[in-house]
Amino acid sequence: xxxxxxxxxxxxxxxxxxxxxxxxxxxxxxxxxxLHASLGAIYFIRPDIxxxxxxxxxxxxxxxFYIILSVVFLAVSIYNIGYSRxxxxxxxxxxxxxxxxxxxxxxxxxxxxILADNLGLAWIFIEGTTLASAYxxxxxxxxHSIEAAWKYVFICSIGIALAFVGIILLTIATGxxxxxxYEDMMANAANFNHFWxxxxxxxxxxxxxxxxxxxxxxxxxxxxxxxxxSPISALLSATLLNCAFLVILNIYKxxxxxxxxxxxxxxxxxxxxxxxxxxxxxxYRTTNYKRMLxxxxxxxxxxxxxxxxLGGVAYFAMVLHLIGHxxxxxxxxxxxxxxxxxxKTKKIKSIRALGDLxxxxxxxxxxxxxxxxxxxxSILFLSEFFIVQTLLIQRHYILCALFLILLTIILFAMAKxxxxxxxxxxxxxxxxxxxxxxxxxxxxxxxxxxxLLTIAFVLGVYIPKFLDIMIRTTIMG
Amino acid sequence: MVNGLIILFGLTMLYLSTTSRLIAxxxxxxxxxxxxxxxxxxxxxxxxxxxxxxxTVETLIVKAILIPxxxxxxxxxxxxxxxxxxxxxxxxxxxxxxxILFGGFMISVVDIPSLSMINPIxxxxxxxxxxxxxWLITIKHKIxxxxxxxxxxxxxxxxxxxxxxxEMPMLVNIGVLLDVFIAxxxxxxxxxxxxxxxxxxxxxxxxDLKDCDND
Numbered sequence: 001x002x003x004x005x006x007x008x009x010x011x012x013x014x015x016x017x018x019x020x021x022x023x024x025x026x027x028x029x030x031x032x033x034x035l036h037a038s039l040g041a042i043y044f045i046r047p048d049i050x051x052x053x054x055x056x057x058x059x060x061x062x063x064x065f066y067i068i069l070s071v072v073f074l075a076v077s078i079y080n081i082g083y084s085r086x087x088x089x090x091x092x093x094x095x096x097x098x099x100x101x102x103x104x105x106x107x108x109x110x111x112x113x114i115l116a117d118n119l120g121l122a123w124i125f126i127e128g129t130t131l132a133s134a135y136x137x138x139x140x141x142x143x144h145s146i147e148a149a150w151k152y153v154f155i156c157s158i159g160i161a162l163a164f165v166g167i168i169l170l171t172i173a174t175g176x177x178x179x180x181x182y183e184d185m186m187a188n189a190a191n192f193n194h195f196w197x198x199x200x201x202x203x204x205x206x207x208x209x210x211x212x213x214x215x216x217x218x219x220x221x222x223x224x225x226x227x228x229x230s231p232i233s234a235l236l237s238a239t240l241l242n243c244a245f246l247v248i249l250n251i252y253k254x255x256x257x258x259x260x261x262x263x264x265x266x267x268x269x270x271x272x273x274x275x276x277x278x279x280x281x282x283x284y285r286t287t288n289y290k291r292m293l294x295x296x297x298x299x300x301x302x303x304x305x306x307x308x309x310l311g312g313v314a315y316f317a318m319v320l321h322l323i324g325h326x327x328x329x330x331x332x333x334x335x336x337x338x339x340x341x342x343x344k345t346k347k348i349k350s351i352r353a354l355g356d357l358x359x360x361x362x363x364x365x366x367x368x369x370x371x372x373x374x375x376x377x378s379i380l381f382l383s384e385f386f387i388v389q390t391l392l393i394q395r396h397y398i399l400c401a402l403f404l405i406l407l408t409i410i411l412f413a414m415a416k417x418x419x420x421x422x423x424x425x426x427x428x429x430x431x432x433x434x435x436x437x438x439x440x441x442x443x444x445x446x447x448x449x450x451x452l453l454t455i456a457f458v459l460g461v462y463i464p465k466f467l468d469i470m471i472r473t474t475i476m477g
Numbered sequence: 478m479v480n481g482l483i484i485l486f487g488l489t490m491l492y493l494s495t496t497s498r499l500i501a502x503x504x505x506x507x508x509x510x511x512x513x514x515x516x517x518x519x520x521x522x523x524x525x526x527x528x529x530x531x532x533t534v535e536t537l538i539v540k541a542i543l544i545p546x547x548x549x550x551x552x553x554x555x556x557x558x559x560x561x562x563x564x565x566x567x568x569x570x571x572x573x574x575x576x577i578l579f580g581g582f583m584i585s586v587v588d589i590p591s592l593s594m595i596n597p598i599x600x601x602x603x604x605x606x607x608x609x610x611x612w613l614i615t616i617k618h619k620i621x622x623x624x625x626x627x628x629x630x631x632x633x634x635x636x637x638x639x640x641x642x643x644e645m646p647m648l649v650n651i652g653v654l655l656d657v658f659i660a661x662x663x664x665x666x667x668x669x670x671x672x673x674x675x676x677x678x679x680x681x682x683x684x685d686l687k688d689c690d691n692d
Binding site: 138141146147150154158165171172223226282286287288 | 630638685688
């Protein structure tokens with residue numbers, strides 16, 4: 001059954017290639033999103049059905065990542081109904097077909113990297129995500145988009161190559177074990193060579209960390225996220241970074257089981273704080289609101305790295321943060337797509353009085369901001385609260401202070417931008433031009449964000465039992 | 478004999494760091510492809526027949542013929558003859574590369590129990606090739622030079638995967654995907670697209686996207 005999430009979209013891709021119809025492309029994407037989510041639902045409704053085959057496995061350790069991908073992809077598919085209608089005014093059917101085919105291949109690759117039960121296979125799918133998403137970043141074919149796509153492909157390729165070096169070194173560490181299967185490696189972790197394990201972790205963390213957007217190997221991320229079409233930016237930020245994080249997390253678990261954790265923990269912690277620092281510095285300089293969101297993704301990946309390195313309650317916080325960031329950031333990026341459709345610019349200084357122009361978009365923009373800044377009852381408030389609690393319990397007082405200071409700086413920098421954009425003094429000429437574009441924003445470009453934000457805020461006050469179990473099994477698994 | 482070929486492979490990196498002619502860089506990539514083919518064919522007969530056949534055919538066709546041919550075509554198409562604006566003079570380039578290569582040789586002579594699982598000379602040369610390639614990427618200005626150094630880095634990684642003295646054909650085979658990756662995207666699409674869009678192949682021209690004023 002698990003093979004269906006790979007076979008069906010390939011059939012859709014072939015059909016889309018021959019039919020080249022925009023409406024049909026949307027239907028295919030939506031159908032795939034529903035199928036994708038259904039598989040996750042089956043995992044809960046019928047636990048007796050084994051969702052695995054020789055290479056892929058939906059289990060307790062990757063189910064959260066899979067569900068997040070399903071939910072965000074479903075939201076993006078709905079958003080795409082309106083967004084692609086506007087895109088189709090600029091591009092021909094053939095180009096639109098390329099957009100949808102690459103989108104499906106991108107999601108297949110992410111699904112593969114999440115479900116792969118083998119490190120080698122996960123690496124191949126991570127490489128696949130680069131191939132598919134590079135085209136999507138380059139979709140507009142402008143000078144800036146080609147620059148962003150080139151940096152993305154080149155930097156990530158080097159990262160992926162270094163991760164491969166890490167995998168080779170890991171095979172040396174595994175000794176006589178001739179397998180890269182996660183379960184096999186975890187079962188035999190106690191016998192691994194610690195020296196080679198540490199060296200391999202360094203390479204894998206830097207290599208896959210490039211894809212995850214951890215500082216100091218994050219340079220492609222602000223460019224790529226800001227130049228990609230907004231639904232693609234949402235997928236890049238809310239799901240692709242998670243896929244890379246899952247690989248790092250699996251290797252980290254092996255390090256944990258091998259009782260070789262000091263180096264890995266220190267490196268994750270350092271890269272996490274460096275990500276927060278880089279975000280806090282660069283957010284002040286940025287004049288592009290999509291770049292602002294991209295830097296926020298770097299910040300949140302940093303928080304995930306810190307939570308993973310802390311252990312204890314912070315593991316629980318890590319999973320909560322993963323869910324919250326994905327839902328809210330996807331909503332934030334899709335709303336930025338609405339703003340771009342209205343004002344036709346990404347410059348912060350050109351966007352004022354958003355609240356007067358489009359109430360729904362401005363509210364989505366504000367609520368997304370409040371969510372990402374961990375304003376209660378956002379789920380991120382819970383996760384960041386638990387991380388601070390763990391830092392205090394483990395007596396990292398200075399790190400705790402640093403964590404809070406950096407988060408405050410980031411909050412201030414983002415708040416400044418959001419408030420200016422929504423409540424700033426309007427420029428009549430620009431405002432009238434934007435008003436003429438209001439008809440481009442269809443209901444399908446509001447509904448997904450509303451749904452995602454509702455989930456993110458409800459989870460901040462009530463975590464359903466099935467989700468609680470899922471989070472706990474993810475931590476244990 | 479195989480060790481001689483591996484050392485020769487390492488020495489090609491010294492030539493790469495001293496020359497600015499792109500066509501010479503392409504020739505080095507071709508020579509490295511041939512050397513890797515010979516190393517696979519002669520030194521790894523203990524691997525299963527299917528794996529060894531796959532590796533030799535892949536190194537000969539993709540690494541030694543297809544990629545250099547494609548690079549040659551791009552060099553001619555873009556009229557990029559030299560990469561003269563490297564950040565460091567050739568003499569110092571050679572000096573630093575030699576030091577890194579020397580470090581690689583040193584790894585191969587040090588007797589550490591942790592190294593028992595690997596072929597030391599292969600491991601040392603592979604590691605120094607990767608480091609030299611990464612370093613050259615940071616100092617060269619032409620996009621094409623960067624791509625060539627990426628390919629030499631990938632060749633180094635391929636050699637590294639051969640250095641593991643245990644049967645891991647799957648691992649080596651997935652490494653081969655890196656070649657396909659380069660061929661499809663980096664060379665086929667982007668290099669020519671960048672040339673068409675920007676009319677030049679300088680890395681410095683790809684710096685429009687900043688945190689300050691751009692759209």
